[in-house]
Amino acid sequence: MSDYVTVAKTSDIRSGRGKAFTINGRRIAVFNDNEDFYALDNACAHALGPLGRGRLRNGMVVCPVHGYAYDAKTGACQTDVRLHVRTYEVMVEGDEIKVKC
Ligand code: FES
Numbered sequence: 001m002s003d004y005v006t007v008a009k010t011s012d013i014r015s016g017r018g019k020a021f022t023i024n025g026r027r028i029a030v031f032n033d034n035e036d037f038y039a040l041d042n043a044c045a046h047a048l049g050p051l052g053r054g055r056l057r058n059g060m061v062v063c064p065v066h067g068y069a070y071d072a073k074t075g076a077c078q079t080d081v082r083l084h085v086r087t088y089e090v091m092v093e094g095d096e097i098k099v100k101c
Helices: none
Strands: 004-009 018-023 026-033 036-041 055-057 060-062 069-071 090-093 096-100
Touching: 004 018, 004 026, 026 055, 026 096, 036 090
Parallel strands: none
Antiparallel strands: 004 096, 018 026, 026 036, 055 060, 060 069, 090 096
């Protein structure tokens, strides 16, 4: 059964940046878009690059390895429409970021 897991404080992730966490055995990247938070699989669907080290620009997470871009809300890849990464629900309670997985 999936449940929300507290992963970080909102102040731990700067706007436009991400950070990867291990949650229930999965590596998940959490991004801050002006205090809206999004969670995606950390492994890029292109060649497993670490998305959590990428940047978030205009709602798109950009992989730091080859620059493929993913919609932070849906995980759809803009660079190669055949690719996508899984996304996870995020809830902020007080200053805690919680991810459901
Ligand atoms: S590994 Fe992410 S774009 Fe290639």
